[in-house]
Amino acid sequence: MSLVNGERRPRGELARVLVVDDEPDIRELIDLTLARMGLVAECVGTVGEARQALAAERFQLCLTDMRLPDGDGLEIVRCITEQHAQTPVAVITAFGSAENAVAALKAGAFDYLAKPVGLDQLRTLVKSALRLPDVGAVNDDPLQSLIGDSPSMQQVRAMIEKLARSQAPVYISGESGSGKELAARLIHLRSARSAGAFVPVNCGAIPENLMESEFFGYRKGAFTGADSDRDGFFQAASGGTLFLDEVADLPLLMQVKLLRAIQEKRVRKVGSVTEEPVDVRIICATHRNLRECVDKGSFRQDLYYRLNVIELRMPPLRERLEDIEPLVAAILQRLFGEAGPQLTAGAFKALGLYPFPGNVRELENILERATALCSGEVIEAADLHLEPEEMCGESLGRGSETLDDYLGRLERQAILEALQKTDGNRTAAARLLGVTFRSMRYRLERLGIE
Incomplete structure (x- = not known):
């Protein structure tokens, strides 16, 4: 048996x-190219014929033109995404039709080819598609997965599954500590590039005068101290994924050079007169609003559109409070195994009232501190030390109230006002407050609101 696109096929069956x-x-060109690769092509010329073929047979890959006599390729992309989810589909677009390519990627296509079709590019795409792992496979290690069953996290995981089947650049937005790098790693691990390297780069941590040599490498003698040739991040990630964290911190001059490297898929080492090809997938992230950076002139618009082909938003922890308990369990399991301390109901209530400006990373820090300070095998609310000064530096104006009482009063007041405005309709109240119905129900139970 052989494994093709996550599906076991008898040896000899193409x-x-x-x-x-x-x-x-x-x-004819594609048919001949696929035949030389040991594959069988069924060629049709219309959307209707494609639908008939998909209904009659099972395919391991689909390549479709965007403009067809009786419709467009997006219809085929949607049909395959909805009815044949395990079949990757790529689109063929006219040269320069970036809008069509982006629309297809967002509809579920994993990649695209521009006309005139280059045979090397076609072969690379086909090889990449047919070794994609089974996207339904379950990761056996929960610590390497995004934890939580809130609706927002379910949407994130579903989006990661789709993005893993694509080669398009991905922009991950979200606050610090919300899991952007973990999401990028999961996209890489589930992609056809999983055998290649995942190279994370913190763009804000590199001195400006070293950026070009760090990204593209340098030749011996290029500058004082360059006593040998050295590869950069692009060469290290070739065949894999380059993750640019805090990409908004890149200076404008480096943005120009990065844009050229992405467009040309070639880089030139510092001190070299020639360029060399690189094959990387770019995933970037930042806690800033990248669109606002473009509007302010601190980030190039052309680079923004190159990087933000598809956006994945990581929700802050305060928007998925129902995930706190499984997150706590996973963190304590990682720290102590089965013999770790347990949180009291009061401690969980305190965590549920805290806004977590540092998100999951801050939750980890809070639990590590609490386990070091607690007197026994149980963590009380007081052990968490959620002090007012930790509340994003804001003045709470709570008088002599405890932090828990103050936040509980504010939350209760906001919920009751929303319920009053919606005549007791909890679904409408949740919508008004900008939270999910499940989160609303969780808050009502926690606060004892009937």
């Missing part, structure tokens, strides 16, 4: 590729 294009020359 993988089948559906090719949809109304130009006979293109169909």
Whole structure:
């Protein structure tokens, strides 16, 4: 047996590729190329014929043109995404039709080819598609996964599954500590590039005068101290994924050079007169609003559109309070195994009232501190030391109230006002407060609101 796209096939049985294009020359070219790769192509020229073929047979890959006589390729992309989720689909677009390519990627396509079709690019795409892992596979290590069953985290995991099947650049937005790098790693691990390197780079931690040599490498003698050739981040990530964290911190001059490297898929080492090809997938992230950075002129608009092909938003912890308990369990399990301390109901209540400006990373720090300070095998609310000064530096104006009482009063007041405005409709009140119904129900139970 052999494994093709997560599906076991008897040896000798060739993988089948559906090719949809109304130009006979293109169909013949792709057919011959696939045949030389040991694959079987079924070529059709319309959306209707493609639908009939998909209903009659099972394919391991689909390549479809965007413009067809009876519709467009997006119809085929959506059909496959909805009815044949295990079949990767790539689109063929006219040269320069970036909008079509982006629309297809967002509809579920994992990659695209520009006309005229380059055979090397076609072969690379096909090889990449047919070794994609089974996206339904379960990660056996929960600590390497995004923890939580809130609706927002379910959406994040579903989005990661889709992004893993693509080669398109991804922009991950979210606050510090919300899990942006973990999401990037999961996209890489579930992608066709999983055998390659995942290279994370904190763009804000590199001195400006060293950025070019760190990203692109340098030749011996390029500057004082360059006593040998050295590869940069792009060469290290070739064949894999380059994760640019805090990409908004890049200076404008480096943004220009990064844009060229992404466009040309070639880099030039410092001190070299020639360029060398690199094959990397770019995933970037920042806690800032990148669109606002563009508007302010601190981030190039052309680079923004290159990086933000598809956006993945990581929700802050305060928007998924129902995930606190499983997160606490996972963190304590990692720190102590089965013999770790347990939190009291009061401690969980205190965590549920805290806004977590540092998100999951801050929760980890709070629990590590609490386990060091607690007197026994139980962590009380007082052991968490959630002091007012930790509340994002804001003045709470709570008088003699405890922190728990003050936050509980504010939350209760906001919920009761929302319920009053919606005549007791909890779904409408949740919408008004900007939280999910499940989170609303959790808060009502915790605060004892009937």
